[in-house]
Amino acid sequence: MATKKTRPAKSKPATMTVVKNPAEYQALIAPSFTASSVSAQENGTEFVLIFAAGKPMTNIKTGITDGMKNEAVCTITASPQSVKDFAMFLALQIKKYEEAYGVIDTPYLRRIGSAHGNQAKKTG
DSSP: OOOOOOOOOOOOOOOOOOOSOGGGOOOOOOOOOOOSEEEEEEOSSOEEEEEEEEEEEEOTTTOOEEEEEEEEEEEEEEOHHHHHHHHHHHHHHHHHHHHHHOOOOOHHHHHHHHHTTOOOOOOO
């Protein structure tokens, strides 16, 4: 199977709003999670987004860490309307990101692209 070549990401400085008077602001106090995968379930009236990350697993008898387990780190329950708004917002943010840095490629996107006879869109 041929490996698809991608162009290196364009180097562009990140944009950030700089606070003009830091004394008038405080840091946002909210839980922070790191996740490497997300899945969703729905029951007709709400969606549950399940964010997960790999956790190292250690053999109890030997003490050797030789495997990983994907474990949930947080869940978010929201209405279908909120999830759709969030999906549209993310799609716009991803479009802007890819215009600046290049196409994001993942094994999942390659799987669903090949299942639908599509290939990832190239930039440039």
